Amino acid sequence: MTDATSLLSALAEPTRLAAIRILADGGEHCVCELMLQLGATQSRMSRHMAALKAAGLVTDRRDAQWVRYRMTADMALEVRAVIDAVLAIPARADGLRTAA
Amino acid sequence: MTDATSLLSALAEPTRLAAIRILADGGEHCVCELMLQLGATQSRMSRHMAALKAAGLVTDRRDAQWVRYRMTADMALEVRAVIDAVLAIPARADGLRTAA
């Protein structure tokens, strides 16, 4: 799973990458917040987060009726380095909402 | 074109990533060499290289009947950083030949 291709595939989608950008603040974010900020449908957002989770990039935690996502803590250094390098690339209108 | 998503998409394919690994030595490599080392069909290899070229990651140069590919020299620093980070991830049997 630490193979580069699956990592890159997980990141190579605008909405997913935008979600990673949000989670990069180190905090927890529920699906509802992510879908609002990214202007995504509920099912769409849910599935994309599931994909990121399957790739091992994020972790989820149930909190009452919410599911809080956060970046995986114990990530391989090489993987984390790739993510950091990717985030260093200025974000386009990747999957932004009103961009405000 | 410097947007992260297209960069990641270009890299998120085993054969293409394996080609980048080969080109990372800084030298020039013809399609014939790449297809041999990676065990890819001629048309397949040609198209993948075209994809990398379209993404701005490689440059081609006609040399007699050969087309020599090499990593793009004047690449954005952020892009180069991503590539380097990706290459730091140990290669699986990505698209290797006899692995010998």
Next chain:
DNA sequence: TGGATATATGCGCTTATGCGCATAATCGCA
């Protein structure tokens, strides 16, 4: 228990992606 909120998932559809096959295009050389 019942309703409201939040998230996940089955299903079908549309589009994108990767592939092989055959063929065209390019170039060197006899």
Next chain:
DNA sequence: TGCGATTATGCGCATAAGCGCATATATCCA
């Protein structure tokens, strides 16, 4: 000019990916 070697490309096909819609599931609260 004609042939061999190398690379690109048109075409059709199979599969993967992303999406919306509806529905199921989980949790809280009255």
